[in-house]
Amino acid sequence: MNGKTIKPTRLLLVDDEEGIRKVLKITLESAGYEVLLAADGETGLDRFIRENPDIVITDIKMPGIDGIELLKRIKNLNPETEVIMITGHGDMDLAVKSLQHEAADFITKPIDSSDLESAVKKAEDRMAIGRNIKSYMDDLKILVEEKDKKLNESEKLITIGQTIAGMSHAIKNIAGGLKGSSFVLEQGIEHENRQYLKQGWEMMKGNIDKITKLSLDLLNYAKTTRLNFRMENPNTPAREIVQLMGHKAKEKRINFKFHPSFEKKLTLMDCDSIHNCLLNLITNAFDAFDELPDQDRQRQVTLSIATQEKEIVYRVKDNGSGMSEPVKTALFKEFITTKGMNGTGFGLMTTKKIIEEHHGKIDFNTETGRGSEFIIQLPLKTMDS
Ligand SMILES: Nc1ncnc2c1ncn2[C@@H]1O[C@H](COP(=O)(O)OP(=O)(O)OP(=O)(O)O)[C@@H](O)[C@H]1O
Ligand SMILES: [Mg+2]
Numbered sequence: 275m276n277g278k279t280i281k282p283t284r285l286l287l288v289d290d291e292e293g294i295r296k297v298l299k300i301t302l303e304s305a306g307y308e309v310l311l312a313a314d315g316e317t318g319l320d321r322f323i324r325e326n327p328d329i330v331i332t333d334i335k336m337p338g339i340d341g342i343e344l345l346k347r348i349k350n351l352n353p354e355t356e357v358i359m360i361t362g363h364g365d366m367d368l369a370v371k372s373l374q375h376e377a378a379d380f381i382t383k384p385i386d387s388s389d390l391e392s393a394v395k396k397a398e399d400r401m402a403i404g405r406n407i408k409s410y411m412d413d414l415k416i417l418v419e420e421k422d423k424k425l426n427e428s429e430k431l432i433t434i435g436q437t438i439a440g441m442s443h444a445i446k447n448i449a450g451g452l453k454g455s456s457f458v459l460e461q462g463i464e465h466e467n468r469q470y471l472k473q474g475w476e477m478m479k480g481n482i483d484k485i486t487k488l489s490l491d492l493l494n495y496a497k498t499t500r501l502n503f504r505m506e507n508p509n510t511p512a513r514e515i516v517q518l519m520g521h522k523a524k525e526k527r528i529n530f531k532f533h534p535s536f537e538k539k540l541t542l543m544d545c546d547s548i549h550n551c552l553l554n555l556i557t558n559a560f561d562a563f564d565e566l567p568d569q570d571r572q573r574q575v576t577l578s579i580a581t582q583e584k585e586i587v588y589r590v591k592d593n594g595s596g597m598s599e600p601v602k603t604a605l606f607k608e609f610i611t612t613k614g615m616n617g618t619g620f621g622l623m624t625t626k627k628i629i630e631e632h633h634g635k636i637d638f639n640t641e642t643g644r645g646s647e648f649i650i651q652l653p654l655k656t657m658d659s
Contacts, residue, residue: 283394290333341359358394501547503544523575532576539656593644
């Protein structure tokens, strides 16, 4: 039963079979949940956007927007949403695919009501953990802010707290991924199916890579970076990236343009760190086309550099997917990623840290469906300044 909270958990159930919708609604309502219904993926997405349910349960196979597509779009709109997939008996491949896109769980037809309730319960528990961390973080932040706003140490505490919250999110995702891959491997062993073994192994390797990257990112993030400041041409950290990413741009059919600064002034900076910041912004800009249909638009990414009187301004602009409201709000505050297995959400947090260590600023504009622009401003520190 769902007796802990005053407001019942809201579930959105998306299934094209009326019979299933009716039976599951009765089962879930009698277990204490509030149930919203949708008969297809389009309506499901629409209800998700309008009514913001806590958990989504969706059939995998549906005409129009199918379950996997719905899962991807929901995760893009709000990565924190728990999505449970309903699969048919022979839909193992689709179930595997849904786990790769971070479905919370899946249940197999014919649906057993205790399996369904236990999947929803597990999803609720995960949400509660997330909420507890957040409320703990909010309390900690308020406490620390109240104690002494100006004390450097307190600020460090907030950062540490945010790091822990962000990490627990990333680790939760990796743990889910490892659970999914071991399930697929088990299926492979049980059915002596080479394809599942291969898929399970690939998923497992992906998760191992991810946890390796996460620990490296964390080390980089946590260490008090010793920046190696030198007088540099502001174009230098960008030039290498233009060469490095040229090939990728071709592969992704992106028109990648570079407008260097024409001023000859040198400025004090750590070239390698600024290189990493720009590389992350450009990788993100390239990734912004991944979920868009192939022929959707002429894909543009521009990196431009301008030397002004008192500052250097780097701009990375793309006409890709833009960001949804929850991603936009979380950016630079939490370790958020919409890239499933392919991202950790450390990129922008580390970028911000480096820019602030240069006494600079980073900001962004974004419009859903139209693109984004990230702007880095670094103080111009010439020999005479
Ligand atoms: N140019 C962009 N267009 C659309 N979304 C973006 C863009 N830049 C960042 N984002 C969103 O912000 C999220 C966080 O970006 P960030 O670089 O911190 O992490 P990541 O790219 O997901 O993973 P990684 O740690 O490997 O960089 C991304 O997952 C993406 O959803
Ligand atoms: Mg990134």
